[in-house]
Amino acid sequence: MPGWVDHLVKEYALSHAELIILYLNLVLFFGAISFVLILFASRVTKSYHEQRTIFLKEKFRTILNAIVVHEGIKDRTADPVMAFRWQELKSAISNSSVAENVLIHQLLELKKNLTGNAAQILVDTYYGLQLEKVSLKKLKSFPWRKKALGIRELAEMGHNGSLPFISRHLHSRILELREEAFMGVVRLEKERPLHFLDQYSGEITPWMRLNIYNYLQKLDPRTVPEFSRWFDHKSISVQLFSLSMTRQFRQLQSLPKVAELLNSTEPSVVRLSLKTIGELDGFEFRAQVLALHARALPDARLSRRFVKCLGMIGDPALDSELIAEFLTHYSYDVKVEAATALLRFGETGKKILMDYNVKQGNSLNALITHLSEPLLN
Amino acid sequence: MKILVCDDDEALVSMIRFKLSRENLGEVVKAMDGREAKKLLQENEFDLVITDIHMPFHSGLEIITFIRIELNKTMPIIVLSAEGLENTVLQAFEIGANDFITKPFSPAELAVRVKRILKK
Numbered sequence: 001m002p003g004w005v006d007h008l009v010k011e012y013a014l015s016h017a018e019l020i021i022l023y024l025n026l027v028l029f030f031g032a033i034s035f036v037l038i039l040f041a042s043r044v045t046k047s048y049h050e051q052r053t054i055f056l057k058e059k060f061r062t063i064l065n066a067i068v069v070h071e072g073i074k075d076r077t078a079d080p081v082m083a084f085r086w087q088e089l090k091s092a093i094s095n096s097s098v099a100e101n102v103l104i105h106q107l108l109e110l111k112k113n114l115t116g117n118a119a120q121i122l123v124d125t126y127y128g129l130q131l132e133k134v135s136l137k138k139l140k141s142f143p144w145r146k147k148a149l150g151i152r153e154l155a156e157m158g159h160n161g162s163l164p165f166i167s168r169h170l171h172s173r174i175l176e177l178r179e180e181a182f183m184g185v186v187r188l189e190k191e192r193p194l195h196f197l198d199q200y201s202g203e204i205t206p207w208m209r210l211n212i213y214n215y216l217q218k219l220d221p222r223t224v225p226e227f228s229r230w231f232d233h234k235s236i237s238v239q240l241f242s243l244s245m246t247r248q249f250r251q252l253q254s255l256p257k258v259a260e261l262l263n264s265t266e267p268s269v270v271r272l273s274l275k276t277i278g279e280l281d282g283f284e285f286r287a288q289v290l291a292l293h294a295r296a297l298p299d300a301r302l303s304r305r306f307v308k309c310l311g312m313i314g315d316p317a318l319d320s321e322l323i324a325e326f327l328t329h330y331s332y333d334v335k336v337e338a339a340t341a342l343l344r345f346g347e348t349g350k351k352i353l354m355d356y357n358v359k360q361g362n363s364l365n366a367l368i369t370h371l372s373e374p375l376l377n
Numbered sequence: 378m379k380i381l382v383c384d385d386d387e388a389l390v391s392m393i394r395f396k397l398s399r400e401n402l403g404e405v406v407k408a409m410d411g412r413e414a415k416k417l418l419q420e421n422e423f424d425l426v427i428t429d430i431h432m433p434f435h436s437g438l439e440i441i442t443f444i445r446i447e448l449n450k451t452m453p454i455i456v457l458s459a460e461g462l463e464n465t466v467l468q469a470f471e472i473g474a475n476d477f478i479t480k481p482f483s484p485a486e487l488a489v490r491v492k493r494i495l496k497k
């Protein structure tokens with residue numbers, strides 16, 4: 001027992017229970033003080049880091065702007081201005097991992113909006129300062145977020161050497177990491193983007209679809225693959241992705257193969273095939289679409305696509321009656337689609353819609369009024 | 378010459394500002410969102426406006442409409458956007474944009490276009 005406690009016990013004649021309470025109070029008191037101190041220290045540290053990050057961002061931005069305007073320089077590694085700027089950046093980094101990461105972030109932020117020499121000069125700066133080592137280290141780290149960040153950095157900077165390491169994460173259990181790896185491989189496989197899909201068995205998420213589309217759009221159209229090569233892929237997700245890309249890149253030469261997919265046993269593939277045929281104006285595949293009539297009728301989602309597709313590629317004189325059948329469908333969405341398709345057919349379709357409405361005791365009045373809203377057209 | 382650059386991407390605005398100032402194209406003023414852009418446009422006279430399409434509070438298209446209809450000004454407007462969709466481009470030109478640059482872009486090309494548009 002410390003001397004001062006012993007003194008207290010004797011001075012105030014404290015009982016054993018009182019002593020325990022005293023001890024507990026002391027522990028709580030010092031615990032609370034320590035907690036407040038830790039909280040305060042963490043706030044100070046956080047604020048310091050934020051301030052430092054802002055300072056570094058500003059500093060790097062100024063230097064990077066000065067680098068970017070030298071986009072006309074041919075041999076960057078031998079240029080004294082570039083050497084000076086890189087030295088400036090090196091001194092600013094001074095082996096600080098925070099500074100390295102801020103700089104990489106700034107490089108990526110700026111590069112995403114630039115093209116040509118200006119973008120290349122930023123890539124050269126990344127390699128000139130050996131920042132790829134920082135990104136590679138992230139790739140080998142344990143937390144998946146760090147790995148994903150490393151993948152993004154290396155892919156954006158076109159580090160082909162990391163392709164085998166990135167490919168390993170294509171089948172990761174963590175969706176975000178898988179998505180990042182997928183995009184990384186797409187970006188790094190410049191000559192044959194997406195050829196790895198041949199062996200890919202995972203899911204292609206809407207995020208991946210969107211990003212791949214955005215990426216491929218910026219490429220030379222000659223390097224965009226013909227997506228029909230994956231129409232018979234074992235993964236439904238890949239099949240759907242290929243169909244979606246065929247439509248978005250308007251690969252009209254693939255339409256006969258799209259029409260074959262109308263016989264697929266997978267409803268989602270059939271629906272997307274109908275959408276593709278409709279949007280790519282596949283008039284010559286009207287007969288194959290019509291063959292789906294019986295299969296479509298009991299399925300609301302398929303009916304909707306069927307009617308919409310027929311409204312786009314159908315013959316007003318021959319198909320209006322068939323579409324009108326769907327005006328009594330149990331699903332309201334299908335009725336709306338059927339009415340829209342008939343209105344798209346012009347006068348012929350409109351007349352059939354109006355006659356049908358009269359026959360049905362004007363039960364479609366609300367729907368027709370709804371479709372006549374000028375803002376909907 | 379006074380140029381207004383409206384974009385919510387700070388790194389990009391800073392780079393454009395640096396590039397245009399370096400080319401001696403005049404004073405470059407930045408607006409980080411649509412609201413700030415409108416305020417600056419009301420209070421200042423600009424010789425050129427460079428605007429992004431997607432911005433907080435007011436889009437680039439709204440800014441063009443604001444300049445052409447509400448302020449009734451004829452200064453040239455360059456639209457700078459990642460969205461190269463045909464409809465957006467056409468809409469921008471229809472409501473009064475003078476030029477459209479799709480991101481990613483080359484700063485040198487932007488400077489040339491700004492020079493050319495200011496000469497007119």
